[in-house]
Amino acid sequence: MPKIVILTGAGISAESGLGTFRDEGGLWARHRIEDVATPEGFASNPQLVVDFYNARRAQAAEASPNAAHAALARLEAEMPGDVLIVTQNVDALHEKAGSQNVLHMHGALTSALCAxxxxxxxxxxxxxxxxxxxxxxxxxxxxxIVWFGEIPYHMEEIEARxxxxxxxxxxxxxxxxxxxxGFVQAAAAYGALTVELNLEPSLVVSQFDETYSGLASETVPKWVGGLLNA
Incomplete structure (x- = not known):
């Protein structure tokens, strides 16, 4: 039975209306990353940071999973193996879609932390x-939330998987x-088949064995269907 590790980023949630760093006019476009996504920014202006994440939390609470999230939940439910989602996203769309084996390496909007x-x-x-x-x-x-300069969560488990x-x-x-x-390089070194599904090629696309270009809501269901029907 295959063991599958899936890394998801902002691109999978963009079709659900949640903006990425690069979206013009979105929440991120109105602020410098240094001001709202670093420990120094929080120490300097905690009200700005709290307000920013309150806005993101409210936006994420209203968002619904798209076909890509649903396909990954289906893969976990139907694949005769071990499927783990490691997400850089702080929304809960994977869980809303039905995925249960999810690691949030950059934290979660639904959680508060005592410093x-x-x-x-x-x-x-x-x-x-x-x-x-x-x-x-x-x-x-x-x-x-894991801010720039902080260590992502679950790294030992992710590296083991x-x-x-x-x-x-x-x-x-x-x-x-x-x-x-760097996950693709690590996985490849251990002999995994590596696959990228992206709207545009990533900066490390050359390190993948297979690449699929297009909207996540289109490429992911097709890829999942291929795995389940193999």
Missing amino acids: ACEHRWNAPLAMTVGEACPSCERPTARPD LSEADIFAAIGTSGNVYPAA
Whole structure:
């Protein structure tokens, strides 16, 4: 039975209305990354950061999974093997579509984190600056998001799963954010078949064995169908 590791990025959620870093006019276009996605930005202006993620959380709560999310949930449910989704996305669209084996390496909008004791809890739709941690009661709550300069979550488990993978697929990723951009090289070194499904080629497209170009909602269901019917 095959072991499959799937990396998903912003491109898979774009068709559900959730913007990427590069979208003009979206939430990200109105702010510098340094201001809203770094520990230094939070320390400098916590209100700006909290407001930014409140807006993202509200947007994500209204979004619905698209055909690509549904296809991956189907793959997990029907594939006679082991399917793991590692996502760079902080939305919950994989879970909304029915996927259960999901690792959020960059955190989740639905979670709050205590900067003092690292306790996590379900975030309210609108967080406030100075919100108290329900565990240690210190006013040190922050969005549970991995910001630039911080170490992504679940790295040991991800590396272990890559070493066992028969197939590694990257969907909707740019290939310019590490460590995720290095997953294809790691998986290939362990002998996995590597596949990229992207609207446009990533910066590491040359490292993949197979590539499929197009909208995720079109390419992913076709790829999943091929796996299930093989």
